[in-house]
């Protein structure tokens with residue numbers, strides 16, 4: 001039944017027509033074209049963000065033994081010995097790009113971190129090993145800090161030009177709040193500083209540091225279709241030391257429109273990017289995984305994938321408990337909302353529309369809360385429907 005999980009929406013007559021269409025056409029609308037995977041891409045797939053947006057759960061859905069070793073699986077498996085979800089190599093910074101060339105130290109380290117079958121062969125034998133092994137194995141890096149690193153897409157280009165990317169977007173105020181809780185509850189960070197303290201410091205810093213304030217304003221003034229302007233602004237913003245601290249990254253990491261511009265400009269290719277709404281992923285994981293599997297492998301879900309997706313809740317730590325320091329007070333929440341309103345929400349649907357309609361990105365979600373008040377929400381979703 002779930003093999004052709006049709007995403008056509010609509011009521012009454014539309015449903016009948018849509019159902020007929022869905023039977024006739026295998027689901028993919030024009031802009032959601034399956035692209036073949038580059039056999040020697042290092043890695044084959046990346047989940048680049050966002051932290052607390054469902055990346056860990058998605059990683060588990062893709063690599064769990066029941067799906068990865070399913071004998072019915074037509075695709076090469078992921079390495080079963082991969083210890084690490086987050087290789088993190090690409091956002092390290094300070095790496096010379098030439099270190100990412102085949103046979104160079106960073107390249108070899110990355111192969112090992114990905115548990116690539118050629119990770120442990122002598123470097124002189126790498127070409128031979130890749131020729132023999134590259135198509136037998138897929139690799140996956142899920143590092144939720146990559147998307148806001150202005151250098152990660154450039155490093156990735158050194159490694160492979162056709163890796164497929166999944167980006168998950170969560171409402172930025174919520175993201176900051178849950179991420180703060182995550183660091184506090186799992187790492188014992190900031191024993192005597194509340195999220196309000198951190199948010200206030202961040203807002204104060206970006207308003208008083210004239211360099212940062214100017215760069216942010218320039219970013220906000222870019223016309224929303226001007227990817228080059230947005231990408232350069234993000235590069236400039238990241239040059240300021242104030243962007244180096246974890247505290248400030250918690251908040252700056254929500255600036256999706258600027259951060260993704262660097263990826264759009266330097267890396268993304270048609271059919272090789274899937275943008276997922278984290279909220280829709282949390283609420284409708286089976287539908288979400290159906291989309292992910294089509295995007296990655298160009299096929300419907302296997303029964304094992306279907307069962308896994310339908311089982312259990314989405315693996316996410318429920319971060320926000322009722323501890324005052326973990327929760328934004330109403331006035332600070334309001335200030336943060338205004339900040340993101342100006343820098344993210346206002347241009348979000350213009351960005352998503354451009355990525356989907358002009359740049360060939362796949363999309364999932366963004367058709368309900370918490371996005372329904374954003375400018376462009378209705379047009380984006382109406383256009384998405386008519387494409388079917």
Ligand SMILES: *[C@@H]1O[C@H](CO)[C@@H](O)[C@H](O)[C@H]1NC(C)=O
Pocket residue numbers: 116117118121125128129130132133
């Ligand atoms: C292919 O990978 C396997 C497993 O890691 C390795 O033992 C073998 O040497 C590789 N093949 C070549 C030709 O290097």
